[in-house]
Amino acid sequence: MTPPRVHVDRDRCIGAGMCAMTAPEVFDQDPGDGLVLLLDADPPPAHRAAVRMTAGVCPSGAITLHDPGPGTP
Amino acid sequence: MTASESVHTVTAMPTARRPGCPFDPPAELVEARRHGPLSRFVHPGGKPGWLITGYDLVRSVLADPRFSSRKELLNVGDFEVPPAPPGEFLLMDEPQHSRYRKPLVGRFTVRRMRLLTERVEQITADCLDAMEKAGPPVDLVTAFAKPIPTIVICEILGVPYEDRASFQEQIDTFMGGETTDEELVAAYTATQEYLAGLVAAKRAHPTDDILSELTDSDLTDEELRGISLILLAAGFDTTANMLSLGTFALLRHPDQFAALRDDPSLTEGAVEELLRYLSVAKTFMRTALEDVELDGRTVEAGTTVVLSYHTANHDPERFADPHVLDVRRPYGGHLAFSHGVHQCLGQQLARVEMRVAFRALLDRFPTLRLAVPADEVALRPETADIYGVKSLPVTWDRTAS
């Protein structure tokens, strides 16, 4: 089963830092403009729960997950 | 019964909390939430509006661009509200809001704020040293809760040390909720004049701080003054009240105090729980730009809605046993820093300050307790924008050494 792919939209990002705080293995903030940087679009299973949480708490809807199909953990 | 009859109505913002429950939302708001996430509401100026108390609905309104933060659109009474002055982007929409927020974001990242940890630890240790010399007892508000965020934000912004005391006094006047209009205007004018001088000084002689960096951009002096004002006003009072009210809450829940004191690994989670539980920034407003359907009702274009972040953070459908302070509660996406494009710019700074300050306070004074009966602790009135204690007399056992 293919894992969900993570997508970030820097145009929507407001640089609150929720992602870099919640899943620092997967997201960071650009040291210049503070906006989201995606470190890993296909995070390993260990980080998936944090990534889902991050997509849920992102204040500006800049992080989306694309589930390739049902049954992914 | 028709739909319009069944909707719950709150006719005025409650002015007090239930005696003995200084941390819970006022009973009227908890009651409103029980009836549903959306209530009819009458603004203090007499205009009809809506009050939102449900977590999901507050969150979705905050994420919805059909709701505006613009100050001049506030429709709460029969009077014109002027637009926010240049730079005060809390009360603006896109694209003006981004013009001001964008250049700041890179300076408040998780990483940059964590780099301040050591400095915050040092400032905190200085406050604790002074407390130890002065007491017990001491007033935790003046000895600890106010100076830490004041010094931190002034250093970041570049307010010279000698100006801080007068500054803090003016901000206290804005935020205390108990001043006359004249006092408010006087404090505002004095602050504006001070900031105008500060901006001019930074332009002439840049130093190593945010305000100096910002002078190297296309922002005007007036805009820089507005930005500075909002950073200072948002940066002191919120964090100071989280520290003092948070300490009060911990002291009122000795098991939680002991759990946090004895296990430093609980610190980050405890800070999030205190943010949720206390929600010191209690309510904000938004105005509908067009007709919007919410929970089966139509919020008409031009209507102002009040969002109770505090009640939303105590929504039993989102948080189990919401009125219980539980420092081990898993993080649940609270709204204490809001949601949507206005979510707090300084939240990562505030987190560093609170983590450092609570940890150091409990490490230094493991026997900390109230020096007066709990019901004598003076609380801010419910009408204050930011909730908190006015003073918090505390005491502790001196270590035999």
Ligand code: HEM
């Ligand atoms: C625990 C402390 C704090 C709390 C509870 C808090 C709370 C909030 C809330 C609820 C909002 C959004 C209001 C809305 O929805 O319209 C906000 C915005 C803001 N806060 Fe904080 N804040 C805190 C600390 C700070 C600090 C330390 C700073 C200093 C840099 C700061 C700067 C700002 C600014 C500039 C905004 C406006 C953001 C925008 O409109 O885009 N805050 N804060």
